[in-house]
Each structure stands twice: as C-alpha cells, then as structure tokens.
Amino acid sequence: TTPPTITAATASPIATPPVTSPPTIAYPARSRIGAGASSLQVTEERASLLGMGWYLDWAAHPHAYQSERVEYVPLIRVREGVLWPEREQLLAVIDALPGELWLVGNEPDVRWQDNTPPETYAAAYHDAYTLLKERDPSCQVAIGGVSQPTPLRLRYLDRVLTAYEAAYGEPMPVDVWNVHNFILREERDSWGVDIPPGMDDQAGRLYEIADHDDLEIFYRQLVDFRQWMKDRGQQDRPLIISEYGILMPAEYGFPQARVERFMFDTFDVMRTAADPALGYPADGYRLVQRWCWFSLADERYPTGNLLDADGSLTVLGRAFRTYTDRVP
Numbered sequence: 525t526t527p528p529t530i531t532a533a534t535a536s537p538i539a540t541p542p543v544t545s546p547p548t549i550a551y552p553a554r555s556r557i558g559a560g561a562s563s564l565q566v567t568e569e570r571a572s573l574l575g576m577g578w579y580l581d582w583a584a585h586p587h588a589y590q591s592e593r594v595e596y597v598p599l600i601r602v603r604e605g606v607l608w609p610e611r612e613q614l615l616a617v618i619d620a621l622p623g624e625l626w627l628v629g630n631e632p633d634v635r636w637q638d639n640t641p642p643e644t645y646a647a648a649y650h651d652a653y654t655l656l657k658e659r660d661p662s663c664q665v666a667i668g669g670v671s672q673p674t675p676l677r678l679r680y681l682d683r684v685l686t687a688y689e690a691a692y693g694e695p696m697p698v699d700v701w702n703v704h705n706f707i708l709r710e711e712r713d714s715w716g717v718d719i720p721p722g723m724d725d726q727a728g729r730l731y732e733i734a735d736h737d738d739l740e741i742f743y744r745q746l747v748d749f750r751q752w753m754k755d756r757g758q759q760d761r762p763l764i765i766s767e768y769g770i771l772m773p774a775e776y777g778f779p780q781a782r783v784e785r786f787m788f789d790t791f792d793v794m795r796t797a798a799d800p801a802l803g804y805p806a807d808g809y810r811l812v813q814r815w816c817w818f819s820l821a822d823e824r825y826p827t828g829n830l831l832d833a834d835g836s837l838t839v840l841g842r843a844f845r846t847y848t849d850r851v852p
Contacts, residue, residue, distance in 0.1 A: 526555070540759050551807060551814070552577070556795060558788030558816040559795055559844075560767055565589070566596075572821070572832060573837055575848030580766060582630050584609055587621035592674050596621070597766075600652050602668065602733050603645035605653055607722060613803070618659045626767060627702060628652045630669020632718040633720035638668065641722025649684070650692055666700035669766045670715045673703050673749035676728030680720045685756065694852035701761050703749050705768040736772050737786040743793055746767050750802040750811050762804050762813040765794065769818035769828035778827055784843045787828075789819065791847055 555577035564570070566579050568769055570593045577805030581588065585655035596622060601608040609617060610683035629636035631646045640648065646667070653665050667684075670677045688696035709716030710728030719725050735741060746765075770786060772778045794812040821831045836847065 544735065553795065554593070554848055556812075556814045557596075557791065557848055557851075558814060559830055560600065560819040561824075562818050562819050562821065563580075564821040564835065565832075566594070566783050566820065567835075570835055573835075574820075574841060575845050575846065577815065578816070579820070584617045584626075587619045595625075597625050597627060598662070599627040599630060601638060602632060602640055602645060602648040602652070603638050605640050605648045607648060610735070611655070611753075614655065615659055618656060618663070619681060622660050623662040625664045625666060625697040625700060626656055627666045627668060630767075631671045631704065631717075632668050633670040634717050634723060635676050637671075639721050639769070642680050642720070643687040643722065646684045646687035646691060646696065649696065650816075651698060657746050664699040665697070666764065667696075667698050669702045669704040670720075671728075672706045672708060673745045673752070674692065674729045675748075676723070676725060677720060678748070678752050680723060682719065683722075683751075696757070698761065701749075701753055701758060701763045702766050704741060705745055705765050707731050707741050707745075713726075726768060732749060733772060733776055737761060737770060737778065737782065738784070739789050739793070742790055743767075743797070746794070746797070746811050747799075747802065747833075753801055760805060762807065763811065765812055765815040767816055769825075771818075771825045772825065773827055780839055782825060784840055787840070788847060791815075849850070 554575060554733055558576050559574065559576035561579050561581040561777065566589050568589060568591065577593065578595040578597060580597040580599055584600060584601050590594040590596040598617060629638050629645065630651050632640035649667065656665055668679060677801065677829050678808050685696050709731045710719065711730060712719045712726050716731065750763065753761065770783045794815050797811045799810040799811060800809045806814060807813055818828050821829045821833065828840065829838050831846050832838055
C-alpha cells in the first residue's frame, strides 16, 4: 500500500515560537541531509553529485574528505564495550579533527553490530566522552544510535542512563541525541533486530515486512523519541537520525518507485515537522535537526544505494539529487 503523506501541518501541531524562545539556529537545508558511506568512500566528486551536507562511515578516519559544504562525522565503535580505534590512534584522530561532532557507538542494542549490554555501554561511553572532551573541549559528543526508538529500546537507553549515574554520580552528559529509525521486527532469534543484549525479553514490537516503510510508524517513532527526551529533561538538545532507509530487496515488495517515495516523504517529514511541546527550541521546535540515509553504497543491502560501484548515480541517487537541488 502507498504510505500516507504526513506533513508538519497534519502530523504535529506547529506554532510560531513565543518571543521568549531562544534564537533560531540557522541550519541550511542541505546541511541537514546526509548519507552513510560503507562500500564506497566519499570524495569531492561523489559528494558534489549528491549535494549532501554531511556523512559518516561508521569509523574515525583522520583524513576523511570534508569541505565547507560537506561535514564528516567520525564514529567510535564500542563492540562489546571495547573502544575502537584504540586510545593512541583515537587521540591522533581527535587531533586531526578538532571541533567535530563524534558518535559513540553504532547500534549497541544489536547483537551483530556493537552488541553491548546497557551497563557496559554506559562505562564505554564515559571513557570515550572523557577522552574526547579532555583532548578537544570544543568537540560535541552524541550517544550511539540504537536501531529504532521502540519501547523495548527506550528501556535499554533508560538502563544506560541509570547505570551511568549510579557509576559516576552525575547524569550522563550528551551534547547531541542520536537514534536510528528503522522499522524492523523485535523478536528473539527472528528476522529484524532481535532483542538488545543484556535484556531478557522475548519480543518487542512485532513489525511485519510490509511495515518497513510505514510513514506513520516512522513519524510516530520520532515523536516517541522526542517525548522520551523531554521526559528526561533533554528537549533542549538537538536530535539527529544517523541511519535509516530501506533494507528489504525489491522481491520483498520494495521496488524502486516505492523506495523513492519513502525517501522523499521521510525527508519532508524530518525537514518540516515541528512541535513546540517536544521539538528543539533553538531550531524552530523542529523534531529532527539532521538525518543520514542508508546508504551511499552497500553490497549487503543495495536497495537504498545512491551510487553504483563505479561511483555514478543510481536511479535513487538521481532522485536524492533532485531533492537536494530543491532546497537551499
């Protein structure tokens, strides 16, 4: 079925911020839109082809491409609580990338990604945060993105926050909140994203394959995460979606036209949806400040690829560029 079109006007109340609100941060529209780079490196030519404003590659490379228009966001892996790169290599990367936004971990809630129980993640985050801030006080630090902001995974994050405060005697410091926004099944030993490590549940949200591009679910998960942030005193922090997209192949019911429609609709939602009760005050109460499509090119999950193996635009990549051409 065709996903419903959700606009800021119909999906969430939008109001003019009161005169007492903080000054609006100027986020040029293109700077909000990014892509993940896995099988292909980002170059000046490839970034220019897509017109994107930022990217990540699930690693921390000191000489990664970036420019005045394209930002590189490094990521520290925390596989089973072990930081990578190791300390000395990481210090060299920090020195090479002053003032950057750093992500600490990639899907610690997923067994085949960083696979880290919440209490272990809290300790790893503390070590990474401390090292980053001591070496470069000008940097910003974002929590690692869980795969999707469902009730099960919000409980995982609650355990992270509880463990951090119990261990270090203060609330966990997070400059930028970060989450992935996939729609995948939560069931032990099933397809999807399984159950987070360290949790005894057998099931969470039992999404079906057809739900994978449900725009209402996508939007509701954004609202739920912003509500979770507000309830924990974090409304005044920016939120980025550092990974999402379509993982299912065409033969599962996701042909090119359906993927393109989902990409355009979600871009519209994240670019415009605002709510003075939940959104980021310094950004006109928008729910999301920046997002990153999966992916530039990935050999395992090619449905969402923006580039072919030779670096040329795919059909979806041309659609991506059509979108970025429409925004300032």
